[in-house]
Amino acid sequence: MQMLTKFESKSNRVKGIAFHPKRPWILASLHNGCIQLWDYRMGTLLERFDEHDGPVRGIAFHPTQSLFVSGGDDYKIKVWNYKTRKCLFTLNGHLDYVRTVFFHHEYPWILSASDDQTIRIWNWQSRNCIAILTGHNHYVMCAQFHPKEDLVVSASLDQTVRVWDISGLRKKNAAPSSVSFEDSLHRSTTTQADIFGSTDAIVKYVLEGHDRGVNWATFHPSLPLIVSAGDDRQIKLWRMNDNKAWEVDTCRGHFNNVSAALFHPRQELIISDAEDKTIRVWDMTKRTLVQTFRREHDRFWVLTAHPELNLFAAGHDNGLIVFKLERERPAYSVHQDNLYYVKEKYLRVFDFSNGSDVSVLSTRKISGQYVQPRALSYNPAERAIIITTPTDGGSFDLFNLPKEFNGEPREASGDGKRGTGNSAIFIARNRFAVLDKTRQQIEIRDLSNTTTKSLKPPASVNEIFNAGSSNLLLLSTQNSVILYDIQQRQTIAEINTPPVKYVVWSSDHNQVALLSKHTITVANKAFEQSCVIHETIRIKSGAWDDAGIFVYSTLNHIKYALPQGDNGTIRTLDQPVYLTKVKGKNVHCLDRDGKTRVISIDPTEYRFKLSLIKRNYDEVLQIIRTSNLVGQAIIAYLQKKGYPEIALHFVRDDKTRFDLALECGNIEVALETAKSMDREDCWNKLGAEALRQGNHQVVEMAYQRVKNFERLSFLYLVTGNVEKMKKMLKIAELRNDNMSRFHNSLFLGDVEERVRLLKEVGQLPLAYLTAHTHGLTEEAETILTAAGLTSEDIIDLPSNGQLLKPLTPIIKQVDSNWPLLTVSRSFFDSAFNAADNNQFAAPLSLGAGEDIEEIGGDWGGDEDLGFTGDAVKEEQRDTDVVEEGSGWDIDADLNAQLDPEIIQELANGAQSEFIPPTSGTNESELWIQNSPLAADHVAAGSFETAMQLLNRQVGAVNFQPLKELFLKTFQSTRAYLSCNVSLPPLTYHIRRNPEETETRRVLPIISNVFQNIVSTQLQEVYKTTTQGKFQEATIQFRNILHSILLIAVSKKSEVDEVQQLIDVCREYILGLTMEQTRRNFPLDNPENTKRALELAAYFTHCRLQPAHLILSLRSAMKLSFQAKNCLTASLFARRLLELAPAPQVATQARQIQSISDKTPRDEITLDYDQYNPFVVCGSSYTPIYKGSPSVECPYCHASYLPKYKNKLCSVCEISQIGINSTGLKVHV
């Protein structure tokens, strides 16, 4: 037995401890008056409660509510709420130190023991003392409730242990709730009286035996036992019955005062701790010492057990320890679909595929009584198993498993193949390796347990693991894992890692996960490290998914790790589990009780991420479409990993969409979001990106929105858009922006305008110069004259200059964009575009074109022409004010006063920019996307995919018989409506869910209606059958069978009915074809007669309607009778009579029966055993008896002899016999 320390705290002396019943919390009350609340799983101090004055000795959690109670040397009992972190109230009454406090498991009671020699019971709801138990004549050190009965046990320094009966108190408190005032008054007075009379709680037994004061006494959880611990260094076990109690035995061994003792909740053990600095474990039945755990310096003061879990805690001089006495991890090993594990001393085998769980071998002999096996290694070739246990410093046992697991566990064959070693594993069919840690030696042994080889590891090894090959081993050392070649005795590779405790290989042995306490190291077959995952909490176990994802469990989570090291949480756990296998959505695991469990998980997130990493974009898309992955986490992940275009798909927030769109260069989305946000910084960013891509139409719009006139002018200049430049000039004029006017006139080469402007602003010399140099002599003269100067006054102008003239645009780029920069359109852009014609998938040209048109309209708005001059002037006056207003919409007003001619041209220009939309998604395509039903694909006209679906679903290969059906289904899905005169009509797709407008759910009308088939076609064909038109009936049944391939039912319940109808058709077709074959036999030779009789007999075994069955039996009966096969005829007659046929038929049957019974034998021996269930082969018409090999048609499930595999099914004439299929889908 070992002590597994789970948590240690360092603090002042711990006098009291209490586990929280559910959460991983422990309360410690300290000698310095403080109460600490620890999370022992995380190892963190959660809270401190400092209100007591002096040491706090008693502490307890309420079993269900968020309360705890403490009792201290300040005589006070305090009740706290740990959620609000407040002391709720204080119970005063004790006259000396309070030693222990406990809650009752059911009633609102607190039990306290005090140095004032009393034990008190308090009602914490009414907050008063309801009983005082007197009798002890020294300090009462401990008082506890019995876990079930109305008993209290107390221990005192008066050297006694007392048992108190408190049933009186319970009865009084459990009285009917409707209590009158007088009653309650009465009761309160009687309670007072009890203090003296003490009738509510009476001493039942006084247990004397300890020679010194008793420190602790407690009840056994289920047996009538008490354990007590005293300063006489003894632990005493007491037994009681209804009328007496007596000492059973004494455990001696502690050599100082024993502080506390308790019963192990799950095993027959007593645990005690003492001031001699030891924790001791005793065997409860033998009263012998099992184990001693010693601490160097710390005296122990208190001990407690967790109410639910296999945990204990002890408080000592310098803190507390939380520990357990056995490992809870079951020893297990997974091989293919089997899990081998040890539970309660039995080796069990669990089958993942069918869930069977059998116990195969008793392992009782091997390990010590209190020791759990540690590891298990399985050898599939020899069906052998090695179990390693820590007994005697490590030992292993080798077993052979029984050949068959029949549910009865066997005793392990006692050939005593055991040995010492800390770790033993199979490395090959006939060899295993054993590590002896103390001698640092690895031995290779054969199955007879003789050592064949022994080697010294290259470093100090803690544990050895399988390395997937017979001559390789993984050696776990203190700081690395070594891949070691046993034959060559050399290290092949080494990975540095903290000590590795477990190793998990993927099923294809290409990847390995090395689990340490807080890290997982993933490596490949060649032992090259691919990633390391760090966890803050302890890693417990792991298993590989088939897709290459490592799923692992920590103390409180199931998580996943992707090959490149990304990890994430799948779900939380209440209790640790040990993963054994991951199968799709199910995680198989063992829990701490050794039970196999299946936890279902949602693998969407990690599959999504895996597909991204593997660039399996089809699957990514599939997951996006079918799952509801959402959330910031996934968006952040996508962005971080460089998939903004996918992230875009998940985001609805405009700002984020905008940023993402810019990141992936998606101008359309950026434009759309910029429009809805309409913020200047967004437009600027959009403009910059659009410019980078060369999309100057969007650039233009962005500049317009932010009124960046300079850039706009320049943009028009470089795109040669003279008209717009003219307009810019006008706008500049209206804005009174002289600089802008000058720029624009310069860009336009409009000299007159420049001169006019310079004159206006009083720059006459410049105006003159401009006019003069451009040859506008007249204008120059006028300026001169106006200034009162003549040309003589002007000094000579330098003549070496050149006139600045803007270039004439040759190609007008107005209508079209520049050649756009190739934006790397990922798979997803196009996929999303194609998939949903929702707003953010609008094609580029469309988004841009449309909006420029909108702007263009404003620029040259026709309506504005209607303004009268005055109005225009008014508008003009307003412009200064308006300019500071918000934006571009004022341009409409500005435009009003523009020259009508320009406007017209602009209007035309604007209109020519109209870019029509590209086509959207046709309804047919929607149907295909929305449905996995062949019928819907046919309706959509996608015959290929429909055929593929049918091929996959029912193995259909012969489609010729379905041609008419396909065309009929297809042609009933579209109506035609003439809209405009002299135009072809529009096609209107007819839906079977007319109430649906969501494009993701629309489905086509299917002319084949299941209910119609049942109500008309089936009835008709029954009639045909009754009339004996077998050939016709066969055809009709086959037609039904074919029709079913293209139906869509609306209710799930109908799916089963469809299957039933298929079965009916199959049975009839088979029967009818047999019957037709029979009729074609001339009964002229015995061979034919035999065959005819057989066929008639088989016919009666087709599952027909009773009416038809009667007919088939009649004919079989008559034939047999005529052929003198009386025995068989009699059998048919009997079966016939069982069906209650018409009277004359019955009479005939009885006659035949009675005649036949006189000669009960058959003339011709038939291949027909009616007592042995059989099906008839659809091709050879021979019986296939139950258990004989057969193959099936994947569609109609007709059975065939194996030789017909891969032939066309002759019943449905559609499918290929014996191939795999997924089953017909008829319901979306």
Added chain:
Amino acid sequence: MDELFALRNLFYTGSFQQVINEAHKNVSISESAKLERKIYLYRAYIAQGKYNIVITEIKDTDPIDLKAVKILAVYLQSKSGGQTSDTKKEEALKELKEVILDDVTNTLNSTVQIVAGSIYYHEGLFEEALKILSRHNKNLECVALIIQIYLQLDRLDFAKRELAATKTWAEDAMLAQLIEAWVGLKTGGDKYQEAYYIYEEIAQSPISNTVKVLNGQAVCKIHLGKYLEAESLLLEALNKDNDDPDTLVNLIVVSNLLGKSTEVINRYINQLKDVTPNHAFLQDLDLKTSLFDRASQRFSIS
């Protein structure tokens, strides 16, 4: 006051003979209305397939509107006609492009827009059609064409937007109502019923209870899953005109959905083949037949 209100509605509901009769009545109307009446007259002849009347009567001296209508007549005749038609069709297209559309002012003429839009539609040049139609000046018929193009392009979103914009200025017009029904039938859900109400309302006046309107009602009923009612409406339409291709196609559909025997359905199909051998429905059917054969060959016993 719209002098041609009644005429327009007759035209849109497909009562072409009535249009011709009305147009021949010598009701005195304004000059501009006279031209428009003439346009409707000729377009009604075209709709009836009487192209030659149009082609011979319209002279080169006639206004551009009429010349455009003549091109439409030439084009449609060539399209429906025999072998020599291809050159004629090319000529018509050439004339449309070079003679009419080259002059920018012509492109603002709504008749030209309608004619060009229609011809481009027939040619499958939807972009061209939209470009020219988008220049319209609140002409409902242009909007109707635009929306039909959008619907043909499966851009229901655009059609809805255009419709919403149109309703702001042409709520009551019958054509606007019809457009709404066309769009509604593509939308589905409650819109099917609304579309039916529109057609039903139009059908209430006996003069407009035409084959076209009956078909409209029937298509609504089909979408609503009321096949028997649809069938009786279609049979009524078939009584009025036993050669109407739309009626025949929709009857085929309804008969299929009602589970009628193959003979009945094949009779309708053959009738359709006689009337309109190159109907889209028949082309689709041929296409799918060969598609079936091709696709089914890929599967065999493996």
